[in-house]
Amino acid sequence: MTDSDDALLPLDAVRPPASSKDTKGAPSPAPERPVARVVVDSPLPHLDRPFDYLVPDSMHETAEPGVRVRVRFAGKLVDGFLLERADESDHDGRLMPLERVVSPERVLTPEIAGLARAVADRYAGTLTDVLRLAVPPRHAKAESAEPAKQDPPSEEPAKQDLPPAEPSQTESAWNAYPTGPSFLDALRDGRAPRAVWSALPGARGWAGATAEAVRATLDGGRGAVVVVPDGKDVALADGEFGRVLGPGRHVALTADLGPAERYRRWLKVLRGQVRAVVGTRAAMFAPVADLGLVAIWDDGDDLHAERLAPYPHAREVLGLRAHRTGAAMLIGGYARTAEATQLVASGWARPIAAARTTIRALAPRVRPAGEDAELAKDQAARLARLPSLAWRALRHGLENGPVLVQVPRRGYLPALACLHCRTPARCVLPPTRRVALPPDPHTGAAMTIPGAAAGPGHLCHGPLALRGGHAAPYCRWCGRVDADWRCSSCGSPRLRAVVTGARRTAEELGRAFPSVQVRTSGRDGVLATIPAARALVVATPGAEPVAEGGYAAAVLLDGWALLGRADLRAGEEAVRRWMNAAALLRPVAELVVLGDAALPAVQALLRWDPVTHAERELGDRAELGFPPAVRMATLTGAASAVRQMLEEVRLPSDAEVLGPVPVDESGQERAMIRVRRSGGAALAAALKGASGVRAARKTPDVVKVSVDPLDLI
Numbered sequence: 092m093t094d095s096d097d098a099l100l101p102l103d104a105v106r107p108p109a110s111s112k113d114t115k116g117a118p119s120p121a122p123e124r125p126v127a128r129v130v131v132d133s134p135l136p137h138l139d140r141p142f143d144y145l146v147p148d149s150m151h152e153t154a155e156p157g158v159r160v161r162v163r164f165a166g167k168l169v170d171g172f173l174l175e176r177a178d179e180s181d182h183d184g185r186l187m188p189l190e191r192v193v194s195p196e197r198v199l200t201p202e203i204a205g206l207a208r209a210v211a212d213r214y215a216g217t218l219t220d221v222l223r224l225a226v227p228p229r230h231a232k233a234e235s236a237e238p239a240k241q242d243p244p245s246e247e248p249a250k251q252d253l254p255p256a257e258p259s260q261t262e263s264a265w266n267a268y269p270t271g272p273s274f275l276d277a278l279r280d281g282r283a284p285r286a287v288w289s290a291l292p293g294a295r296g297w298a299g300a301t302a303e304a305v306r307a308t309l310d311g312g313r314g315a316v317v318v319v320p321d322g323k324d325v326a327l328a329d330g331e332f333g334r335v336l337g338p339g340r341h342v343a344l345t346a347d348l349g350p351a352e353r354y355r356r357w358l359k360v361l362r363g364q365v366r367a368v369v370g371t372r373a374a375m376f377a378p379v380a381d382l383g384l385v386a387i388w389d390d391g392d393d394l395h396a397e398r399l400a401p402y403p404h405a406r407e408v409l410g411l412r413a414h415r416t417g418a419a420m421l422i423g424g425y426a427r428t429a430e431a432t433q434l435v436a437s438g439w440a441r442p443i444a445a446a447r448t449t450i451r452a453l454a455p456r457v458r459p460a461g462e463d464a465e466l467a468k469d470q471a472a473r474l475a476r477l478p479s480l481a482w483r484a485l486r487h488g489l490e491n492g493p494v495l496v497q498v499p500r501r502g503y504l505p506a507l508a509c510l511h512c513r514t515p516a517r518c519v520l521p522p523t524r525r526v527a528l529p530p531d532p533h534t535g536a537a538m539t540i541p542g543a544a545a546g547p548g549h550l551c552h553g554p555l556a557l558r559g560g561h562a563a564p565y566c567r568w569c570g571r572v573d574a575d576w577r578c579s580s581c582g583s584p585r586l587r588a589v590v591t592g593a594r595r596t597a598e599e600l601g602r603a604f605p606s607v608q609v610r611t612s613g614r615d616g617v618l619a620t621i622p623a624a625r626a627l628v629v630a631t632p633g634a635e636p637v638a639e640g641g642y643a644a645a646v647l648l649d650g651w652a653l654l655g656r657a658d659l660r661a662g663e664e665a666v667r668r669w670m671n672a673a674a675l676l677r678p679v680a681e682l683v684v685l686g687d688a689a690l691p692a693v694q695a696l697l698r699w700d701p702v703t704h705a706e707r708e709l710g711d712r713a714e715l716g717f718p719p720a721v722r723m724a725t726l727t728g729a730a731s732a733v734r735q736m737l738e739e740v741r742l743p744s745d746a747e748v749l750g751p752v753p754v755d756e757s758g759q760e761r762a763m764i765r766v767r768r769s770g771g772a773a774l775a776a777a778l779k780g781a782s783g784v785r786a787a788r789k790t791p792d793v794v795k796v797s798v799d800p801l802d803l804i
């Protein structure tokens with residue numbers, strides 16, 4: 092920390108007032124380790140460090156590392172966590188005493204404290220912000236209802252002493268993957284294998300296999316954390332975990348449990364009574380002791396990204412946890428993200444996938460119906476604009492059980508593409524600003540970046556859009572209008588918004604199959620499961636219920652809508668949503684997708700080959716300068732604030748600035764900063780520093796900093 096930074100710190104905040112009632116009021120210090128390092132609940136980035144307080148003798152026993160405390164800070168009583176006890180303080184002058192220890196429960200474990208610091212640094216956030224995500228608010232009743240670990244009652248044996256469940260009668264799900272059994276062996280042996288797992292289709296397979304991996308970890312004497320996208324997935328996994336692990340050996344954590352029940356379960360984990368956790372994204376911070384495995388299912392789902400500052404992503408947090416604790420990691424999904432592919436490409440993780448013959452025996456038989464597909468002759472089906480291929484597949488499927496129709500959600504922002512060849516239209520102007528590289532230290536000559544193609548692109552590559560009245564497209568990232576735009580693939584100067592596809596309603600579709608029950612699952616209510624009976628299930632992506640025994644057929648109606656979204660991940664996301672729906676079918680059931688067979692995303696589904704698609708996607712992103720090939724950060728806020736911060740921030744060399752551009756009518760602007768991956772830590776530190784300077788100056792307009800945001804539109 093520099094001198095000038097020091098001047099910004101309100102050191103007076105932690106000094107007792109000069110005229111304190113010292114002679115009488117000052118408590119006597121604890122006999123040993125009288126200094127407490129406390130992280131105080133302050134969102135201010137320039138105060139993101141521990142402050143020292145005096146431990147009064149009366150709190151010597153309870154003021155242990157990890158407890159919640161109340162302290163006086165800048166004249167106010169605030170909450171904090173006690174990080175450590177020390178013999179001495181670097182702070183000269185007398186220390187303020189701790190006000191009180193809120194509870195002797197040591198809720199912040201050393202592992203989570205260290206992880207939270209690493210997450211804050213990765214995302215240019217503060218420790219306090221991350222701790223707010225990591226440690227749930229105290230629920231006093233739940234805390235006192237169960238005795239603390241330090242004092243176990245003799246009549247109730249700790250849960251982990253229960254005999255393990257009987258070995259499952261059925262064969263291991265991992266036998267279907269050539270390297271599956273050795274992955275389980277490594278978990279059981281206490282090693283740290285890291286795998287990106289392409290799961291075979293089948294509705295419950297992933298949950299059962301994940302439960303087996305957790306079981307192997309527990310059998311090896313270690314704990315496990317499993318994070319899944321939503322409550323439906325938690326419910327599915329909860330059931331499988333109960334079956335595979337036996338009763339009382341895991342807890343499920345979801346937001347909708349209510350604060351008391353959620354805290355009660357969380358305490359069981361903290362106290363070591365339970366060593367396996369499955370939950371939605373907040374569970375990524377579950378304080379499992381002796382962590383042996385972290386796992387994430389369907390890491391491409393947007394729900395894995397935290398909505399609160401500093402917006403960490405569950406895959407990144409779990410990766411940091413695995414790295415820091417030496418735990419194993421399992422990244423699973425039917426589809427594959429570019430981020431997971433990057434982990435394989437760098438050698439950090441190994442792929443687990445089934446042999447082609449196994450895949451062929453289980454995957455649906457996919458048939459594409461292009462734009463020009465012939466409509467069904469049936470009058471009602473024609474009104475619902477169902478291609479005859481789709482209509483026949485559904486009618487045939489309905490003879491044997493439930494069928495699924497995936498319809499698009501409303502409100503996608505359409506992307507611009509080349510009118511002629513459909514290549515997405517991207518900005519081909521240079522970045523708004525590029526931070527110069529320092530001159531070569533030996534020759535003094537300007538340096539060039541070795542392997543520049545693998546770093547940030549030399550061009551902006553932001554998505555183009557049309558604004559009312561303008562014939563020429565403008566760039567959503569750097570804001571410039573490009574009157575001379577030409578398609579990078581075919582040279583055509585003409586653009587169009589990608590067709591978003593017609594929205595078919597459940598009623599329209601139902602009329603095409605008049606004698607069948609129609610059930611819907613989506614925004615107005617999500618069905619978790621449906622029975623094996625004949626039914627037409629109409630669902631939006633992500634809301635498809637699991638059908639008992641699997642669907643007999645399915646039609647994916649949202650091809651163009653998904654692929655045409657103005658989102659850099661549109662192709663990857665389309666494959667993910669299609670495969671997640673397709674995985675719910677019976678083996679080799681018929682699946683019709685509305686999309687052109689020539690499109691890479693449709694090819695991935697046709698061949699059930701998410702890996703080739705993801706590898707191609709990663710290659711494209713490296714070429715264009717998109718994450719995860721680069722680190723990207725956005726600054727969003729009032730126009731003047733964003734511009735001021737851009738001027739002040741000391742960006743790492745080779746950083747590229749795009750924008751700022753207006754984001755809405757309210758005068759807010761957004762700028763993007765892009766650096767090579769190796770510059771990610773320096774970028775986060777620079778942005779944190781600039782935020783700190785603004786906060787210390789009490790600048791009123793807050794600039795929201797987001798590192799690697801998902802919504803790069």
Ligand SMILES: [Zn+2]
Nearest residue numbers: 509512578581
């Ligand atoms: Zn073109």
Ligand SMILES: [Zn+2]
Nearest residue numbers: 518551566569
């Ligand atoms: Zn641009």
